Amino acid sequence: MENTDRNSSHLAGEYFVAAELYRRGYSVAMTLGNAKAIDLFAERQERTVNVQVKAIRDKKSVGWPMMKDRIMDNIIYVFVCLNAPDTAPEYFICTSNEARAKVKQYSTRGIINLGDLKSDDYRNRWDKVEASLSSVGVRIVPANQPSSFVGAGKHFGMKKPVSPDPIPRSEWKGSLP
Numbered sequence: 001m002e003n004t005d006r007n008s009s010h011l012a013g014e015y016f017v018a019a020e021l022y023r024r025g026y027s028v029a030m031t032l033g034n035a036k037a038i039d040l041f042a043e044r045q046e047r048t049v050n051v052q053v054k055a056i057r058d059k060k061s062v063g064w065p066m067m068k069d070r071i072m073d074n075i076i077y078v079f080v081c082l083n084a085p086d087t088a089p090e091y092f093i094c095t096s097n098e099a100r101a102k103v104k105q106y107s108t109r110g111i112i113n114l115g116d117l118k119s120d121d122y123r124n125r126w127d128k129v130e131a132s133l134s135s136v137g138v139r140i141v142p143a144n145q146p147s148s149f150v151g152a153g154k155h156f157g158m159k160k161p162v163s164p165d166p167i168p169r170s171e172w173k174g175s176l177p
Contacts, residue, residue, distance in 0.1 A: 013055025047133035
């Protein structure tokens, strides 16, 4: 991993955190882009939590660059140390307030030191994700059959209107899952 750039490390961290949340029974949606405020949305039993992921390659890194004024309320921060390929990643989980308190802020930069999170208060504290779940009106629902959009059929020469409802199994074309 010596040649891995920062964006690759961050993306790897997001995938590891998403996999860990899935393993723990959450549905997870990843956001796209490099300048996003929220990396993952996790949902369980119609309650969601926003997750921001910060990743470093290994323990040789001092910590995670983080400006105190960029920490948003009501978000769970998961700090990931990816480690060597033969070693499992380490996860350190903080609430917004905990992350804000751990930032060492300088005039032009800030950092959360790896050593400051190496305690049972943060290591593998996935219970903080559960405690931060809140009810919202949107759910992440995995698709179990194809669906279509209103009006899309006109562009494809369909003879009947297209609805936002899932396509009935009797009308599926191709192989079935």
